[in-house]
Amino acid sequence: MARPSQNIDQRLLQAGVELLPDTGCRGLSARKLAEHAGVNLGMFHYHFRTKDNFIRTLLQQIYEQMFSLLVLRSHKGESALQNLRNALLVLAHFARTHRQLLVRIAADALAGEQVAVEFLQANLPRHLGVISSLIVEAQREGDLAKAPVAQVFSFLAGAVMAPVLLGAALADNSALPPAVGGMLEREVLSKKAVEQRVEFALRGLSVPDRRMA
CATH class of the missing domain: 1.10.357.10 (Tetracycline Repressor, domain 2)
Known part of the structure; x- marks a missing residue:
C-alpha cells in the first residue's frame, strides 16, 4: 500500500504550532488537530500514533x-x-x-x-x-x-x-x-x-x- 503524502504530517505540525499556544498540552486533541489541518483523523494516528508523541515531535x-x-x-x-x-x-x-x-x-x-x-x-x-x-x-x-x-x-x-x-x-x-x-x-x-x-x-x-x- 502506498504511503500517504508526507505533506500531511507537516500540515498537522503546522496546525499544532497554531493551536498549542492556546490549548496547552492538556487541551489539545487529535480531533482538533485533524480538523484544523483539514485531514482525516486516521492520518493523525498514522503519522504520530498518540497526542503526546505529536507534542513531543512538534516541540x-x-x-x-x-x-x-x-x-x-x-x-x-x-x-x-x-x-x-x-x-x-x-x-x-x-x-x-x-x-x-x-x-x-x-x-x-x-x-x-x-x-x-x-x-x-x-x-x-x-x-x-x-x-x-x-x-x-x-x-x-x-x-x-x-x-x-x-x-x-x-x-x-x-x-x-x-x-x-x-x-x-x-x-x-x-x-x-x-x-x-x-x-x-x-x-x-x-x-x-x-x-x-x-x-x-x-x-x-x-x-x-x-x-x-
Whole structure:
C-alpha cells in the first residue's frame, strides 16, 4: 500500500504550532488537530500514533531550529563576548516569536504535564550549556565581570528573557486596558526593545575599562 503524502504530517505540525499556544498540552486533541489541518483523523494516528508523541515531535522540531541557529551564530573568529551577544539575540528572538507557546509549556510543566516536563528536562541544559560556556570564555578574555556563572546567567535571563515571558503573559490577559497592552507590545515585546535589553545587560556586566562603545 502506498504511503500517504508526507505533506500531511507537516500540515498537522503546522496546525499544532497554531493551536498549542492556546490549548496547552492538556487541551489539545487529535480531533482538533485533524480538523484544523483539514485531514482525516486516521492520518493523525498514522503519522504520530498518540497526542503526546505529536507534542513531543512538534516541540522538538521548533527547538532544534533555534538550537541550530544558536550554534551557527558562534563564530570562531569573534570574541566570546560577541558570540555571547549573538547567542542571547537568538534566544531572545526565539522567545519573542514563540512567547505564548513558551508561557503555555512552562505552565503545563508546572501543572505536571509529563510531555512538557520531559521536553524542558531534555532541552534546557543544552542552550544553558552554550550560554554558560560563552560566559566563562568572556570572563577568561577579560571582557565580562568576574562572578559565578549562575549569577551572571540569572542576571542575563532576568534582564533579557523574563520581560518577554512576563510581558507575553500580561499581554494575553484580556482584563488589561488596550493602552497597556499596546505599551507592552511596543516597549517590552518588540524586536527593538528585546535587542536593546541585550545591550543593556551586556553593558552592565562588562568590565569598566573595556565597556562596549
